[in-house]
Amino acid sequence: MLRENVESNFFQGLQGSAKVHYLRISVTDRCNERCVYCFPQDLGFLSKKENLLSFEEIYWTIFHGALRHGFKDFRITGGEPLVRKGTVSFIEQLTKISGVRSVRLSTNGTLLGLYARKLKEANIAGVNVSLDCLNPALYKKITGGDIAPVLEGIDECQKVGIESVKINTVLLRGINEEEFLPLIEWASEKKLVIRFIELMPISYTGKISKENFLSVAELKKRLEKQDDLEPLDYKLGQGPAKYFRMKKRNAIVGFIGAISDFHFCDNCNKMRLTSDGFIRPCLGNHLEIDIKPFLRPSVDPFKVYQAFELALQRKPPEHSFRENYNPGRVMTSIGG
Template identity: 75%
Template sequence: MFKEFIESDYTPSNPGSVKVHYLRISVTDRCNERCIYCFPQDLGFLSKKGDQLSFEEMHAVVIHGAIKHGFRDFRITGGEPLVRKGTLPFIQRLTRTEGVSSVRLSTNGTLLGSYARELKEAQIAGINVSLDTLDPSLYKKITGGDIEPVLEGIEECRKVGIKPIKLNTVLLRGINEDEILSLIDYAAERNLVIRFIELMPLSYTGKISRANFLSVYELKRRLEKLDTLEPLDTRLGQGPAKYFRMHSRNAIVGFIGALSDFHFCDNCNKMRLTSDGFIRPCLGNHLEIDIKGVLRPSPDPSGLYKVFESALQKKPPEHSFRETYQPGRAMTAIGG
């Protein structure tokens, strides 16, 4: 479906064997924004209240499933995780859990101003903030929300000393192409890292086309005409981004190319826990394992261990985005 319009400087390879140690925990499928690439207009996908895992159940998954299998790094996602009451105490509990090395947060940033100091005190290991433009009117067009609380939240996180703060920008050809250099400069001036992410087929059938898909490969070529991009050997976190330093702008730029990078899955170290109780071994594969049966009416430690073991064994070597992939669940339901 996508091969015909993907340009890439990568060649296919056989994925390597990587230790999976990173769990992304979606605490809610609700969000206070309506991003055009993430949140469907039809709200029928939203889970019922009774299907949502409690924070106690999520913690049981962590201690009896994830940690027992060597997971050490965790990210709290949504939806928008901070819209769910109790998310901050859950983060505080998670960072104090024996066996947990790091807890990070992905957010749209709209509520960060209210939680920044408490997140710092909770020893959050980093925050990723979605930011696709600096233009207020375009921001509203893309997200349905207002940009000011987001920018204020970023500044508050900087003020209290949260590091690192990374900006995530989804590439939308014909929509936010002209915003790229402004976003890079904004990040560089504040010593933030910015990552550019290819649009993925996770919300609408037919959403990706020549008209709106912009590959990180194409963007990288554009930036190389303007500046020297020096590859950085170090991984800045647990994700798949490949990082470069732009010399004249003194900016650190990351590229996340699930479609154009044919090595994208080689070093995948993560699985996902959805807010409604499914382990998803791969974002770009429909396979999900229902974990609620070993959580209710009360957590079964042995059962949780076995379900996690099964999920790890079923983790596919590569995603299916480049084939005839059709989204089964919206991104906000799977977890960012």
């Protein structure tokens, strides 16, 4: 069971916000969809249950490692995080910890209808939903799932008053190109922010090629022929997206260009904790630090702290996606 109280003096003397202050926490490598760019056909990558961190182990990793190094913002990811029993209760525990500024969730949206109200009650700061198209048949082709519960879940998030709901759309040349404007107009109508994300080499089945890769720069040029794009003079969230307002449609559109933007890593503020207990300083780099030996059979606070220290010291200045990168393991295993 998670401890409900933390000693307030533990946080005395912590310095102000560090450059790296954002930790993405994967709670599971399981998912109830099979997206073509993310989830491979071979399920051999799935972790054995005993290798997954318990919620208590994640809690102590955050407490002894992340918070003591100035991390303030956290995102719960998967796989699909809501397929793991207890995820919403864990989010509620995190939001109560002194030193935690925000906790957000990334999800495919299929279970949001069931959990939106509980997430609101848990003080979730925001929800990002993966949605690559509005066409039900195409959605089935891309994800293997049904779009209806996703759209219903997004509506439920807005109904219960979750403050920030953003849509994430992966750019797939030749697959969902006709969906971009309908998605933008739909998002604008619902007063949602939509972000377009370049395909990255993060899956055994998702190799980048000129046939499937579409850059955010190319998309931006296409949209500029349809509307005027004004850069926002304020930041939305903790991530790397660059945001614009489409004047005619009154839509806010973000672009995340990990491959084409050669300055993408300049202001990186994040690291990852995988569901099987590895600190990963960079998504596009194979370096990982196993912290399970410092959590089992009992927690060693100092070694957990040292593991984060080492990860921060060894965080690379930029990713390796442009260097014929072979992912090593898939996105659902690393954490979205």
